[in-house]
Amino acid sequence: MHAHFGDPLVVEGNYFFRLPAGRKGKALEEGYRIFDLDNPTKVVDITGRELGEAQVISTKQTKFDYLSKKDIGELKNLGLKSKEQALRTLNSRYSKNIRWVTFVIFIPVVRLVNREPFYKKEVVDGR
Numbered sequence: 001m002h003a004h005f006g007d008p009l010v011v012e013g014n015y016f017f018r019l020p021a022g023r024k025g026k027a028l029e030e031g032y033r034i035f036d037l038d039n040p041t042k043v044v045d046i047t048g049r050e051l052g053e054a055q056v057i058s059t060k061q062t063k064f065d066y067l068s069k070k071d072i073g074e075l076k077n078l079g080l081k082s083k084e085q086a087l088r089t090l091n092s093r094y095s096k097n098i099r100w101v102t103f104v105i106f107i108p109v110v111r112l113v114n115r116e117p118f119y120k121k122e123v124v125d126g127r
Helices: 012-018 067-079 083-094
Strands: 001-007 023-031 032-034 042-045 052-063 100-109
Touching: 001 042, 012 052, 012 100, 023 067, 023 083, 032 052, 042 100, 067 083
Parallel strands: 001 032
Antiparallel strands: 023 100, 042 052, 052 100
């Protein structure tokens, strides 16, 4: 097993921007990920576009084959309907066979808005 340290947190863009200020968010990462709990972590979407920064509160690593009922409930909270759908989603996202997963709980710190054409907003008369 190889631990990944310093990688950005991958989160769905719409989910990240719709989180209310100060609320905890959850993410599912591929592999055995270690995040810095003292400093903010860069957040990117699936395509690699930077979304902002988040403070990681906790992580939990487990093998995908040994997910508990509580972990499967967490998958459903993330919008995935089943363990099989989560596996298909992660396999297609990372283009490889997934064995380890990391559940991440975070709080958004900085949100970079209006940086890409997808979130473009015109400024008229300084308003």
